[in-house]
Amino acid sequence: MSVAGALAGAVQVLGGVLLAPLIPGLIQRLKARLQGRPGPSPLQPYRELRRLWHKSGVAPFPRTVIYELAPPVVVASSLVALVMLPIGGRSPGWPVGHDALVLVGLLALGRFAITLAAWDTGGGFGLMGASRELTFGVPVEAVLLMVMVLVALPVGSTNLIALSDAAARPHVWGEPAHWAALLAFVLVMLAETGRQPIDNPDTHLELTMVHEGPLLEYAGRELAYLQWAAAARHWIMLVLATELFVPHPGPFAARLAVLVVSVPVWCGLLAVVETTQAKMRVLRVPLFLGAGGLVCLLGLASWFAGGGS
């Protein structure tokens, strides 16, 4: 294993596990500054996790193994997704492969496990959140798949390392399909990270919750796991955005530097979107994501019209 590969592996594991909570923290901080408030420290999510870690758990009754399995399944799928994701186009040889479609599936698996848990306990708000999560999940997964297909077309492979290498070269930017994919990906990123205009991460207003709804029944360490997983999802989406859509030519060190710069920039973008956009009406969200699908179709059309260069 090369030094670069080992380093990429370290960033995958340590970055994904330890740095992920910094991302929502940083977005909260930036948002507060944009609203003219000092806001909480970017380290606030770590404090939340520490607080939850030391609390005893409370579980609803009745419940079955489905409820108890959800946090481990969500954490496991997040961990596998983390190590599938190349860093600077590199990855040590983890025995999980790097297939983009598997990554989409892992994200869906996490969503599936948590919505199933909401069904298991049958709490009103949990079910309401779960039903919205699933309603949004259908277009989210479809659009994400289309994005992956668009990005994979020029490469002829769905291997994330190959995709990252292709995006590193400047010539993909002459390809309208790639721009379409970028546009659609930003919409999916907003949905996957549960941010405005699709979901409001700040609110626990019972009737408007999406992602927070199914989490209501959890407490203590289980809730800490789920909150970490939500942060890890931010990391996955932001790193993926960098690997697929930010030009990062040059050696591994330069690619790593691009990643270090671009993740905070993506955070800033999310903070600006969240500050300037009110939350959307809940039934408009599938249409909004559908627009992403439409953009992808246009990208596909342009690709085939261009003869599939």
Place this chain on the structure above:
Amino acid sequence: MSTPRDASGRMPGVAEIRAVPAAAWRRACLDAHAHGERFGGLFSHLPASGPPRLRAVFSTPAGERLITCEATEGAVETIVDVIPAAGWDEREAHDLHAISFIGHEPLRPLIDHHAPLEAWTVPTVGEDVHQVAVGPIHAGVIESGHFRFHVVGERILHLDVRLSYKRRGLETAAAGRSLGDGIAYAQRACAACAVTNTVAYAQACEAALGLQPDDHLRRARTVLLELERVYNHLNDISAICAGVGFAPGAMAYAALKERAQRLNERLAWHRFLFDTVSVGRSAISFDRQEAADARRELAAIGQEHQLVWRDLRFVSSLQERLEGVATLSAADAERLGAVGPAARASGLRDDHRIHSPHLSYSGFSVAVAEAASGDVAARTNQRALELHQSLELLDDLLTQPLEPGTVRRCGEEASTAVGRVESPRGVTVCVVVREGDRLAALHLRTGSYANWPVLAHAVVGELLPDFPLINKSFELCYACADR
């Protein structure tokens, strides 16, 4: 200055009392309604001895009319089929004093929390219909209220509201107190309308005692009422922005509300303007310098509001959430007895400030937007419009220094009088029945109380996640109803 008298020669506020036997109750109320007199509340009261007593307030062009009857058999005929605005009043009277309203079927419990679920909710059946129960404990730091939504998917079919989790029995507690002490009970009904409630109470007492406020007292109360409106409307616009997650608007208006409340404290020693109103006098005074400072601060608040408001008009993601949501037609607003900004946003030209001879509202005209569409957007715009109007009024009222105010005798004493004052949420009606210097009965019906059933009507057909926003566009007070 001449004593203002109404057409009947009574002092404004003194009620013409029409006592009828229980059998004639419905006829008398419906006659009043048929003559275009506006229903202002129905109250029940249990005197120290004798059967429970019912009182219905109507406002006529000639003044206040009070129809009273003794529910000797414990039952009267309902008026709710003709005056739906009396729905909550009748349900409450039944729960409190076991008065049956014949024809009000089913008479669902309103404040009796021992009733089973089926008794107080409307049965809603059909494929995929289910109930969503929210509260009384909520995710935010708000008052206790239980909302039972009957929904299909995200769509609301019907809403049953249950309040009175913190009912204090203020009206019962106030009975037997002196008229001067009774004001504390009216004030504690609610913090956000404290001035309105106390001015309504003080006006009712003064009318019953044959007293008339001097110019200073009128002006002091008008200043306080408008200060209350300003901070409430600023708060409501902030809450509407927060309801759709638009933080910049919410923050800007929350900051403006804070400035308005600090001004309250400077002018009247209390951020919520508590203890600023008394029966027959006012202790508030300010000199030329203090008035000028207050005007400057209000002008700054007004300027900042104009800037932020202009920005908000251009945020399409925000406007999109407000337009066409929970539309209340003018006909429904009229029929259900909606009051305040909510009624005016539906196009009703109804603002009690134009009928307030004991306050300084000369030349006041009702602000109604050209496009009074009755939706959340209209209710938001209405507040901005009234905010502008209130700031102009205050600017005018604060041009001169203010001295402590007092009253002078100018009429006969009466046993019963009604105070009506326009609060930030609609007209508040306060009925005072006196025995000498003591309160025999106190009744308070605030704008919130009138509008709660209207809110329940307006949400039908809307999306469940839009409810917090719709609720905030009415911004009703729980404490007023839990009085």
